[in-house]
Amino acid sequence: MTQVIDKTGFVADEWPEDGVELPFDALWTGQDLPIDQPLAVRFDIFANPENLAPWFDKVDMVVLPFGTSADGRGFSLARQLRQLGYTGLIRAQGHILVDQFRAALRVGIDQVAISDEQAQRNPEEQWQSVSLSEGYQTRLFAAE
Amino acid sequence: MYSYSNFDADFVRNRVAEFRGQVERRIDGSLTEDEFKPLRLMNGLYLQLHAYMLRVAVPYGTLNGRQMRQLAYIAETWDKGYGHFTTRQNIQFNWPKLQDVPDILDALADVGMHAIQTSGNCIRNVTADHFAGAAADEIEDPRPTAELIRQWSTDHPEFAYLPRKFKVAVTGSPNDRAVTKAHDIGLRMVRNDAGEPGYEVVIGGGLGRTPMIGKVVRDFLPKADLLAYLEAILQVYNLSGRRDNKYKARIKILVHETGLDELRARIEEVFSRQQRLLGEVDPGIVARIDAGFTPPVWDTRPAPEAPVLDAGLRSFIDTNVVAHKQPQYGIVSVSIKPIGGTPGDATSAQMRVLADLAERYSHDELRISHEQNVILPHVHRADIPAVYAELRMAGLATANIGLVSDIIACPGMDYCALATARSIPIAQQISESFADLDAQRDIGPLKIKISGCINACGHHHVGHIGILGLDRAGVENYQITLGGDGTETATIGSRTGPGFAYDEIVPAVERLIEAYLDLREGPEEAFLATYRRLGLEPFKAALYGVEERADAA
Ligand code: HEM
Ligand code: SF4
DSSP: OEEEEETTEEEOOOSOTTOEEEEHHHHHTTOOOOSSSOEEEEOOTTSOGGGGGGGTTTOSEEEEEEOSTTOTHHHHHHHHHHHTTOOSEEEEEEOOOGGGHHHHHHTTOOEEEEEHHHHHHSOHHHHHTSOOOOOHHHHHTTTO | OOOOOHHHHHHHHHHHHHHHHHHHHHHTTSSOHHHHHHHHHHTTEEEOSSSEEEEEEOGGGEEOHHHHHHHHHHHHHHSSSEEEEOTTSEEEESOOOGGGHHHHHHHHHHTTOOOTTSSSSSBOOOEEOTTTTTBTTOSSOSHHHHHHHHHHHTTOSSSSSOSSOBOEEEEOSSSOOSOGGGSSEEEEEEEOTTOOEEEEEEEOOBOTTSOBOOEEEEEEEEGGGHHHHHHHHHHHHHHHSOOSOGGGOSHHHHHHHHOHHHHHHHHHHHHHHHHHHHOOOOHHHHHHHHHTTOOOOOOOOOOOOSOOOOHHHHHHHHHHEEEBSSTTEEEEEEOSOOTTSOTTEEEHHHHHHHHHHHHHHSTTOEEEOTTSOEEEEEEEGGGHHHHHHHHHHTTOOOOOTTSTTOOEEOOGGGTOTTOSSOOHHHHHHHHHHTOOHHHHHHHOSOOEEEESSTTOTTOGGGSSEEEEEEEETTEEEEEEEEOOBOSTTOBOOEEOSSOEETTTHHHHHHHHHHHHHHHOSSTTSOHHHHHHHHOSHHHHHHHHOOOOOTTOO
16 A cells, blocks of 8 residues: 655545556557546656657646656656646655655655555654755746 | 855755754664665765765865865864865865764855765766966856856756766866866857857766766857756756666766767757746846856056066976966965875865965965865965965975876775775875976976776876776786876877786886886977877887887888
């Protein structure tokens, strides 16, 4: 099981029971998309966010895989998705350190989902005490 | 000089407070060493052979007197009374205790300094020409650019977990003193045909185990587009750089494996998006940065015309002083390479003398050079005799800048956990064997650079004579490379052949220099020029003895 965390702290997983989760490739191989239920796409770390662009308004959540804490590709993928105009939910799933939480929120990730085992080692207070103050980049590009 | 805005100051204080908490948790055991490691590395704290080592950034190499005094105070209070200036314009303290490190960081924050991003797989301390703002050949001061990059890269949310470390250097002069072509990104300030300011952007340089000279990815980048372009390079690198093998993870390997043209196309594509979306950098911030680097009010007294009679002073001026953009001034390099000393080590007392001289004679500015020396960038020529006299009393007047004993050496086996051989003692012995400064001047400009392992912290690949210390079955063995060059004509040196044992390497260097003195066309022909004219062979002969070849006529 996983623990979902957003900027308020530990939260229940609100992804609906009837939501459909598909791997990124399925979109391209012509799998039928749900009509009424919400759609989540499990992103591949090698995939190019531009290739998701045609489906941006059909996708409710993108799940980005975070394999190890040293692998920072997810940060670039999230930022690219936002820059390309994706406005749905972005969830980072896997191994994310408390110390990476602020960066995750700043690149446009809405929530992270960590293992229950990690949630025990890193209890809610640790995530809540992460400072969400503005960074240098926000100041530099006031217009972004 | 740029002084911290409230934002900078708060940011640095918050980081210290955060780290203080982490150190407490480490000491009380609630953080394991494994969990603590990435956190301490983000604050410049390494675990070395004998102790922790703290690496402090000297952004773009610029310091004022107060900051230098604080480094002296730190060295004396929490270390053994000295610090080590490195080839990346940092200063390293080799003996701090873990529980003292938060106090050291607070002491640094008191004077607007920090150790953030001096290690780890992030964008490292940005380096710049150490003669910035002073050099006679300068087109534009590179430091406002370097400061802008410092702000942009600090705690960048997207680029804190790159495939590998990432180093940026900037120069504002056609003569490249910042080794920009051996950096992940090298920026050279240029003007286009219309006279507008911009940058030539070089990527993929690096030393280490696969040395490469950087390649031009953009001939001319308008100044205003800098950050958008850097974002593009970093995003492409973050997503495509190799993560399967740390020895292949630098951007130089990506450039090499992908090909420059293909990579350029990808960068340009991301750039056009970044340029559209990022918007302009806040002009207020740019103006505040620029204001931090307005030139001092120059002293207009003319330079003295009387000839210098004192021989010591004369050779100091000839060797350690170069032209300033104001003709009545000189740029004074203070050698941190006394004959037989440890390259780059300065005591607290020496740091205070330097701080004092900067305040009195150099418009309160000091620079750290990547050659591990300290620079007084703006000294009026009438004050040089007084500066020289005080340096002499402090043991800092060695007139060997650019000469055979002005050696770059990494810490090697004496401090470094990765070392395969000693490097400091080799530097000391070479310097002792050429102790006579007149003889050194006769040998002329010569850059010897020594690394204690394949990681090449001592820049041996770009030394005119490079020395690499290896371990051959438990015995130190030193390989020589010749003809390296770290300037605008950057070149990786060529290996001469088999290496030399610890007690053979200094005589081997002596033979090389004797051969050069025999071979040169005259005293004007420097070692590198002779090497370029004649190639490796005559030097190999000097190193290994002439081989009789059957087909030789
Ligand atoms: C003593 C502890 C040190 C350790 C453990 C260390 C470790 C390393 C490693 C592993 C690399 C290779 C990185 C790569 O190629 O990806 C490297 C490169 C480098 N280090 Fe160090 N280093 C140390 C001290 C220093 C010092 C004292 C200096 C300056 C004198 C320095 C300056 C450099 C430079 C300039 C490089 C450039 C190679 C490049 O960027 O391609 N290092 N270091
Ligand atoms: S070159 Fe090797 S021995 Fe020298 S400081 Fe770097 S890692 Fe250590």
